[in-house]
Amino acid sequence: MIGTLRLTSGLILFLFVSGHFINHAVGITTIEAMNAVSAFTITPWRTLPGTILLSAALVTHGTLAVWSVIRRRTLRTSLKDWIQLTLGFLIPLLIASHVFATRVTYEVYGYSERYSYELWSLWVASPQKAITLCVALLVVWTHGCIGWHNWLSTKSWYLRNRNPALFIAILVPALALAGLISGRYRIIEQVQEPGWLDAVLAPIRPHFPGMAQMVFGGEFRVRLVTVAIIVTIILYHLIRWVLNAQKAKTRLHYRNPQTGLSADLNMRPDMSLLDTIRSAGIAHASVCGGRGRCSTCRVRIDHSLTDMPPPDATEQKVLERISAPPNVRLACQLFPPSPLSVTALLGPNPSAKDAGPQPRHHAGMEQDLVILFADLRGFTKLSESRLPYDVAYLLNRYFAAMGTAIEASGGHLDKFIGDGVMALFGIDGNIESASRQAIAATMRMARNLDKLNEDLATEMNAPLKIGIGLHSGLSIVGNMGFRNATSITAIGDVVNTASRLESLSKDHDAQLIISERTARYCGHDLSGFPLQSVTLRGRQDALEVRVIGSALKIPPAPEPDK
Template sequence: MAAAEATKKAIDGAALVRRIRLGSGLVLAFFVITHFLNHSLGLISLEAMEQGRLYFMAFWRAKTAMYVLYGALLTHLALGLWSLYKRRPILRVPPWELAQMALGLSIPPILVGHVFDTHFGFTLAGVDDTYAYVLLLLWVERPYGAVLQIALLLTAWLHACIGLHYWLRIRPWYPRAVPALYTIALLLPVLALLGFVQGGLQVIALAETPMWLESYKQTIDYPDAAGWARIRNAAETGQQLFLGGIALALLGRGARRLAGLRRKGASVRYPDGGVCHIAPGTTILEASRIAGRPHASVCGGRGRCSTCRVRIDAGEECLPPPAPEEARVLRRIAAPPKVRLACQAKPAGDVQVTPLLPAAASARDALRAGRESGGREQQVAILFADLRGYTKLSEDRLPFDTVFLLNRYFAETGQAITSAGGRIDKFIGDGVMALFGAEDGADPALACRQALAAARAIGEGLDRLNQALSHELKEPLRLAMGLHVGPAIVGVMGYGPAMALTAIGDAVNTASRLESIAKERDAQLAVSQALVALAVMEAGAGLEAHPLEDVAIRGKREPMPVRLVARAADLPR
């Protein structure tokens, strides 16, 4: 119990750290955006940059904003070092996450010098850090100064864009906003770079006039040798502190690993028999990465997207209860019992798990209901429809004509199913399978009525198609349909890109066999009396004109009462 409580506190702490990192990152991203906008004014003139700087400084050097900015900067740096210490295994993280980490760690060594040249130059040496002063330093006084500044600009922007993308990508509205956001993400740094270069060229031209240069340096209290010594010493101290922090984080990783080897760990077992032995405090997602097993994680293990979710097949008692943040995500996706987020679950003992989404799961999969992925049993109405004699019909047709005719048929059938409220499960050759009432909590009686409405609409669509193509067809198209309702297992099944919501079970098999019976009896539809009774809540009402027979169904001991409908278009509305 003590170990489980400690693990729960650790998970709560990790969630708090993620929220603080996000908040500090958003503050820094806003600063960078406003700074870039100020840079872009260089495309107008150096004077425009200086005028924009007055508004920029009025906001960011106000006492409250300055404390928030530097607090966010120090917090983000500290959490970056903490992530370097805690992250495991660092060489097996996704490429985008590794790139963001590398970009983030490369920013401070360049940023420290820039900060001390500007704000701390103002406070330590009394210099008026105008745009012309900074551009003079970077384009005239220092070799490669402008190159380093451009590198800082691009590195900070890429780091911010990666973080924002992987934060927003699981939002339902994000795919629609991508074109506009991508345009902004591309234009803003380009305009800032062009403004920075244009401003630098203007300062280079001004600096070629010795009188201007001397006069300007006096105007802004350009630092003397002693002032530059103070600024450089402070900048070097800041760089050394950061590099020392990296060294401490790496040493801490090594020490933690050695300590973990001495402690009793746990194991994570997978459906194929694979096992990964892990140190205490390791998540199931980290175990998959240690073992080199592909495991979906759209948000990078931050507990936001749910794509890493797993079913706990054994050892559930070895996991602490979900922390509030994980519980909130599990409620959002309506996860069934024993489903956990692999990035949050830290086994204290041996567990056996089954990943519920393919390793290549996308952000769209993150929004899919968890109960669908986990599987559930419920009453579903199933429709099977198949063209009769189509092989013979297509023998004398060109491939293009065959595809054209099939697509016309599929369009009529698909429209009929979706308009009635059904879901197309799959097209199988020249046949189709559709589900009605597959959504969690659906009304089975309504699903049966929708299935009958779809069958009628398919029959009407076939009549329209035969009339439209009468000059092309030697004989009219014919079809057979089977309709049944019953309990089925509904869930997301398949592999890789072929994962989709479907249903399996005896009810599905029965509907397929009713379609075969419709072919044998030369009827367009064979519908089980169970579906008719549930649809109208009064056995036979509305379909008395269609014969009711007890039909032997392959695989069933007792005959099933079935109504045979010669023309589906004649079904009552």
């Protein structure tokens, strides 16, 4: 609720500011055009509904911004958040004078300033105010753009269009400044015209002493209050920091495999996990700045002495969006009551897409999978008698044939190792569908291999042959690796066994060896193929397998009952 209010009020203020920027940009043409456009960009905000909306947005946004800083357990935060926060507090200091000289003057004296007066008062009467206003434009715009970025950084369409958005974010203030500066030259010319200045100042002269007093007094008070708030916040956090430093601490073991960092930290129960990590000077991902929106601060809880408090509605929503398993939590939302050990799931500088929805297995999970291993028979010997280019060509044709078969059957192509292939089935399904997909893949692979052999008949002395091993069971599947070499893969005994079945297929001169469990789920009647009990290296128990000479001989699956 608070987040929505802050966002909505921020958007209203941004709309108001954008109107001003457009109006300033029109200054590139003529001052008359600036006055004309202000009827659309500024006047609506001076109507009663416009005034109420703008005032409410201003008060709400300012109050919630201060509240959010007070609510923070620590002032340690990312550089981006610091910039946004600092710019936010600079805004009232920079624009107070401008607001009193324009809007408050209008409300009190009913004097609606024209751009001629505005540009004269800025560039001729007090040029330092013009410089302050230019700086204020950049500060306000940058503050707003960071807010937009924080809000949109989890939206895929924004991620796709970040470059055009950045271009617009730079173009708008550049045009606004260009408009103001070209207005300066026009006004300096006009001021030379006899009687021009008297005409411009005539409506305002009667109010002048009172207006000036009001502007200076108002500006002083706004600045005083802003500085008082900033000092109060700093003192408040300082005192809290001293008091909290006395409280009992628990231990946090933090690990980030992406950076190789491992650290034991002291953790205060009143600090979130993210704050604890940041307080120790450790860079940890937090695209949304700890607002519980982006999910990039997520950690896996490897071990904890007691149960952690359950996620609240905000955290739960984000965890569901990324399909997080129960042991994954948002570091910015978790206040651990007891010692625990966590692993960061992203590096300190995640890409923006990491904030988007993630597959269920992203953080690593146990899943009943079918693992396929395939290997090209006699390829080492074959490659010895060929040029390296020929070998690369042959391998790529073979990989394309096998990869197409696996993907067409719904499998996940894990990796090519030398002339071998590893694939996973059932990452997003159950063991029945995984087994059906895997057996379909072996049949497609056999067909594709036959086709490849036909195509290469004139180039090969003998047709290519493959051996395939299929086994199923609980495996750990997840995103594994380091930096760019990270991909979805599976580990566990099932993987080793599938690999050994593939090796065994060579001894049996068979194209496929499938474990009996997988065969039972695959939906094809494999009872016609010999059932054997084999002992594999690294396994204590014998494993029942079906030995299939050619995957093309597998009978079709029976039609499901209508």
